[in-house]
Amino acid sequence: MNLNNRIKLSTMMFLEFFIWGAWFVTLGTFLGHNLSATGGQSAAVFSTQSWGAIIAPFIIGLIADRYFNAEKILGILHLVGAVLMYQMYNATDMTAFYPYVLAYMILFMPTLALVNSVSFNQMKDPEKEFSTIRVWGTIGWIAAGLLISYVFHWDTDQGVKDGLLKNTFMMGAVVSLILGLFSFTLPKTPPKVASGEKVKISEILGLDALKLLKDKNFAIFFISSILICIPLAFYYQNAHSFLSNVGLENPTGKMTIGQVSEVLFLLLLPVFFSKFGFKKTILVGMLAWGVRYALFAYGNASDLSFMLIIGIALHGICYDFFFVSGQIYTNAAAGEKYKSSAQGLITLATYGVGMLIGFEVAGLITDTYKTSEGAFDWKMIWIIPSGIAFVVFLLFTLFFTDKKKVEA
Incomplete structure (x- = not known):
């Protein structure tokens, strides 16, 4: 893999997991303090991850693998995700928040497979090369957590009381916008399956x-x-x-x-x-x-x-x-x-x-x-x-x- 593609893929992984780590870790605290959510309501919000995981194979198998380049779908999903994340930032109660987080997770979970697909498509020996690319995702997650605690101090007692945790969604929205635009510069990853070929749901x-x-x-x-x-x-x-x-x-x-x-x-x-x-x-x-x-x-x-x-x-x-x-x-x-x-x-x-x-x-x-x-x-x-x-x-x-x- 040439150095240019390696840098692009590493940056993609960093941004992908930075976005997730930027808001998902603090989500439980945000729901309890900012939206006064019960345990059941918090469970419903966190369950959107599961619904996203269940629906993701359909988006990948019926659309990404058949009709469009993976990097283009990745870009579109993150651009729409930036808008949804901004709406989550503006939400003031559970009724307003839930539809946006559900829609966001349905769109975000397929991107986890898409970033892998874009990466594998550029590798001659994935078993040796992938880990050096994927590790940047973990670094991205860590970077988001360190920023929240040690730079912005949104998760301090006073910060939580002042409602500053909602800023994590704005940070996620900005980075999602950046990744959405950046995705269109990634190496081309064409569909794996011919558009006329039948694919079983099973x-x-x-x-x-x-x-x-x-x-x-x-x-x-x-x-x-x-x-x-x-x-x-x-x-x-x-x-x-x-x-x-x-x-x-x-x-x-x-x-x-x-x-x-x-x-x-x-x-x-x-x-x-x-x-x-x-x-x-x-x-x-x-x-x-x-x-x-x-x-x-x-x-x-x-x-x-x-x-x-x-x-x-x-x-x-x-x-x-x-x-x-x-x-x-x-x-x-x-x-x-x-x-x-x-x-x-x-x-x-x-x-x-x-x-x-x-x-x-x-x-x-x-x-x-x-x-x-x-x-x-x-x-x-x-x-x-x-x-x-x-x-x-x-x-x-x-x-x-x-x-x-x-x-x-």
């Missing part, structure tokens, strides 16, 4: 790979993937609100420790995977979810603040050792015939169905443990997903058999 959604569920081990992995997304949803929906509520300074900036951890453990994953095999690797990931929430339940922002920091830092193990190793396992278990369909199916099961259930459960639990004075019993709110993670860990330990090591 192929788009990965439903062809349902045949893999006949294998007991894959079925257990599939069910576990859905179940582990329930505790995962608690982190997305409640972590920033919790850290702000208990008084941890610069919570958005400190949460970027999780992304730094993600990069480090991603580098360690191939070594761990090849040495210990899939089952032990994914069990470590499941165990990390349970431990992380237990640390949140019993830690505080003063003498036990180190427990909160460790909990944040465990994000790398939680995400990489479960989701990334799961993608590797799925790729090996599916074989050539169902490789693409299987990845689509797992994405639909986790970010679609699993997270959708998870956000609903998280909203219900949060409302249940909210006192009449408006305070939260954070200990119980974190103990419950911790318990769920440990149950999934136990079920996977007992019923999954690692017949052979999958080569990372």
